[in-house]
Structures are given as C-alpha cells and as structure tokens.
Amino acid sequence: MQTRRYRFRLGIITLTFTIILTLISIRLIYIQVFQHKRFVDLANNQHSVTIVFEPTRGAILDRNMRKLAVDLKVDSVYAVSRDVDEKEKTARKLAPILGKDKGFLYERLSRDKQFVWLARKVTKEQAGKVSGLNLKGIHLIDERKRFYPNGSLASQTIGFCDIDSVGLEGLESHYNKYLRGRDGYRSIIRDAKSRELYAFEKEYVPPVNGYNLVLTIDQVIQHTAEKALKKAIKKHNAKAGVAVVMEPATGDILALAVEPSYDINDFQNATSDSRRNRAITDYYEPGSVFKVVTASACLNEGVVSLEDNFFCENGAWYVAGHTLHDHRGHGNMTFREVIEKSSNIGTVKAAMKLGDKALYRYIRAYGFGTPTGIEFPGEIPGKVRPLSRWSRYSMTAVPMGQEIAATPIQLTACIAAIANDGVLMKPRLVSEIIDSKGEVIKEYKPIVKRRVISHETSVALKEIMQGVVERGTGKRARITDYTSAGKTGTSQKVEPSGRYSHSKFIASFAGFAPADEPVVAICVMIDEPHPVYFGGSVSAPVFKEIAEATLKYMEVEPKPKKTKESLG
C-alpha cells in the first residue's frame, strides 16, 4: 500500500518538475531563439558604446610662432534625464550655477532622453560647483573651446568660431577646413558602472587634429599699429580707422589694425560694426593719396619730368564745367612741388597731358577695381568706372582720387609697389600651414603680380614722396633717425544725396620707410575725424608712430644723421 502511495507521490513530483522544466525550456527557447536579436540589441546598447573624439582645432600663430588662437579643454554639462528623479529640485539647484533659467532647465530635464545638453563650455568654477552637487543623472563631458590670448588683437582678421568649433568669421572661417581637423571614434565595451574596458575595444580611429595656421602678421607690430590708431581715433573724435603695415618686397601684411575692434573671447557681445574688417571689405575715395598713381603714370610714360613747370592758377581753375580748387593758392610750380604741395590743379594738368586711356591703364595695373586676392573672405574689388563710362568731368576728378574707390589693402599694395621698385606683390596674410610637429603642409609663397612702373620712375617717385614728408603736406610723418616718404590725402565723404559732404572726411596717409630702402609700407585711413580732418595732421602722426616703432623693433639700421661736415 505504502509503495503505491510512494510511487504516486513520486509521479506527482516528477510530473511537476517535468512541467516546470518544460516551461523553463520553452521560455529559454523563446528568449534565446525567437527574441535573440532584441536582447542582443539591448545588451549592446547597454554595454557597447561609440565614443566620438573631437579633434583639437589648429592654432593660429603669428610670424614668430606666438599664439593668437588656441584650443583648450572645457567642461560641458549634460543630463541623462531618465535618471534624474527630482527634476524640479535639480533644475532649481543648477539654475544659479549655470546662469540659466530654471524653467529652461526643467524643460530639458523633463525630456525622456538618454542625453540632453544643459550648458555647454562652462567655466572651471561652474564645472566644479556642478560636480560638487553630485546630482543623480547630471554629468560633465570634455569639449574644446577656442581661446584668444591677446583678446582684441587683430580681432577682425582672426575672426571667431561657433560653439561647435566651426569658424564663422575671418581666418577662422576661411581656413576652417585646415584648422578643424577630423573627428575620431572608439567602439568599446562598458561595465555596469559605465567604465570603459579598453581590453575589449572593437574599433579605434584616432582623431586628426587640425593644422596650425602661420600668419605673416607680427603680434608686436600689430599691437603698435592698433595702439597708435586707437590713440588717433580718440584724439580726433573719429568714427573708425584702419592701419595696414606691409613688407614691400614680399607683400606680407605685418599688421592689419582696424578700429573699432572687439574682444574675440567675448564675440557674442560685439557689434557688427566692430566685427567688420574695413581694410578689406570697405572702400573709400582715396583723395590726394591717389595723386601718386597719377604722378607715377605721368613719369613712367615720360609725359612729364620732375622739373616740368605747371601754372596752378593761383588756387582756382574753371575746367570741364566746374571750378577746381587747391586748398592754398599756388602759381608756377615744378611737377615735384605739385605733388609735394598736393596741388589738385597741377595734378589734373599733368594727367591731361597723359590722357584718360593711359591713366586708366595704370589704375588697373596697380590693381584698383579688382580684388587683391588676399586670403580673406569678403574682399571687395573697390570701384573703378570703366573708361567708357567716364564723364567729361572724370579727367578732373580721377587724377586726384575722386570718382574712384579703393580698399585700404589696395592702397597699401599700390604704395608697396612703388616702394618695391615698381613691382606689385599680392598681399599675403598666411605664410604657411603646418601640422603639430611643425611639418609644412602648405606653403604660400610671395607672389609677384606684375611690374607696374620702371625702376627709374620708382626712384623718382620715392624722391617726390620723400619731399612730401620733408617739405610738403606730410611733415608730421617725419621719423627720427630714419627717412620716410609718403603722401597725404583728405577726401570728402559722399552723402546719401550723392553730393560731397562738407563735414565728413577721410584723413589718410600712405607711405613707406626708410625712404631709400623701404622695409615697411604703411597706409593709415581715419574715418570722420573732427574738428581737425587733414590727412597730414590726423593720419601722418599715426604713420610716424607705427613706422618709428616698427623699424626699431625690426632692428633696421638707423640712417646716420647728416652732419655739417658730411653736407659739405
């Protein structure tokens, strides 16, 4: 009896276990076979991760390898919003630290997502405070941010990047493809604590850091130019100003100062006006500075010589239906004196001997009316009316720098061509692109555009321009210990009505130093100075200050002072 009972119980137990094991097996088969893909995906999502490595953006360096823009690591705050339990409390705690609205943070935390940005590229102090709070679901992640050690130095030239390190303006934008680099990534397994297990790495593609950009700009000369320009703008209550320093032999831009400027580290608060690179994107009527173009054309074509006499009509000359004035009445003057004293009448008379076709040809040969080709975004060609559209009056306006508009960079290139024995060089802002080890990736060599005037004409013109500084309108550009040459210019701005303004002027000075063997060509343009507005009074001193400091900095041998004995 007992044996039967025992067998019955054993049977029940065996059946129960068989059923349970069968169910487990069915479940196991269901999970392992039918749900295989789903669970593998889930596991992979949890353990496998692909980390993207942001490359280090290349640095921007001056000609002496001094840093103008660098990339540094900063922290960004993100949330795994699903993990955040007390969303409102978390938002309340983070808002004052991150300087964000509590509602904004709460909205972000309420999103049902694995990853939401709360604040990007925060300061070290902010990151420390967030980390100190030890909030659940709130994490820090490394990102790269652009820093500019010099603040506002060469701000319009360097430009800036957006939050994703993409260049938006200036050289940062123009050379973005070289500076940016390429993202890298690593596919690895993570443990339960989200720690990366490098031993189980699936794939690793290292990031390629961006290349470094070496500029032709010199940080010290740039600072000197900016300081001198800023001082003049303040002194003469001007609206804006530009100063370009160029090496005539190579076309290298040593400084490109534009005022008003802005702090690149705080570009969000900069006005669009201060972000504009006026040296390249704005054009002005050059005024009397342009007389050197007319003079060089006349001398090169041999229609006048330095000692040719011109009657300057005692300051007023009725021609082509207009009365042409000189700012001071002159009688007979040699051509040299015409330019030295900046006589409009004398210059127009010389230009008439030359003819409009030849003048137009020289204007174009100097590069006016076409972009210089400088490696910078947004360069404009200036304004030169085609010869077919010149009016009867044009021949009395163009020779003295009216009815024509040029960018300061064009004007500097023109003056540099005269200083460079008549050879026009392409302005160069970037000399080379190098990698982090210093290997040259791309080189930008100086480019000769063309010979505009002969060596003899260039020598004669240098002599005239030296006379402008020694005896003429540009006496305030005279440099101690060195010789200098240049030309002043005061042009009236055009009102919206199309008429020339009697209260708004552009004061300019373009020249080079030392006069006999030029090392630097400098162009200074100051917009709307008042009450003093003459180029000789406003811009010439800026030229002097920049040239003097630059020549000393470049260790150019000072010219021995002329003693009574040496003069005989």
Place this chain on the structure above:
Amino acid sequence: MRKFVVGVLIMSFFASFYVFQQTRLLEYSYHINSNQKSISLLVDQNRQLRYNVARLETPARLENIIIAKKEDETYSLMRRQKIRIGQQRPISAHETAITARPFATAGKFLLNMFSLDTEAIAKELGEQKQTHLLGF
C-alpha cells in the same frame, strides 16, 4: 571514474584560467582607462599653461607692466628727492626754542607729526643712495 575526475579537473583548470585571464584583462582595462585620463589631464594642463604663458606675454600686458614700473621708479625717485631735501632742511630758530623748553621731547614729537618732512627726517639715507641722488 578516474578518467571522468581527471577530465573534470582539466576542464575546471581551463575554466579557472579563462576566468583569471578575463579578470586580469578587466583590471588592465581599468588601469589603461585611469592612465588615459591622467595623460589627457596632463596634456590639457600643459596646453592651459602654455596658453597662460601666451597671455602673460601679450604685448599689451608687457607694455602696461613697463609703464607701471616706470611710474613706480619715477615716484620712488620723487620720494627720495623729498627725503634728501628734508635732510638738508636747516633747523629753524622756533624748533631750537622748543627743544630748549621743558616738555621739549613731546613738543618735538607733535611738531614732527604735523610737519610735512616728518617721514623724511625719520628715515635716513645711506651713503651710497645719497651719492646716487646727488648725481641724479
């Protein structure tokens, strides 16, 4: 039976070795991870320091320092000159009278407190500095 036991032992050995290997791999992974973080931190610190050097060497900052130093030197020279003048100041008859009277020390102290040259008289210059100042 013996074969079975030996088989199980060999299997167990290989299984244990496999587990040991995996554990070591994990340990090395954590180690690599930590080292990677240290390297990254040091590289970033290096970059940060280089940036700081660049910032400290900006022409604007250096110029300000030079200007400030020049101003300091000028003020310092002005102060020294004042001291020299103070030392050379002859003692007036009024002061001599005070010195001769009772409570002379207290009177001199009060006089010194309200005199512009108090500090100058209090601090005497060394031989060398005086020579330098006379030269200046």
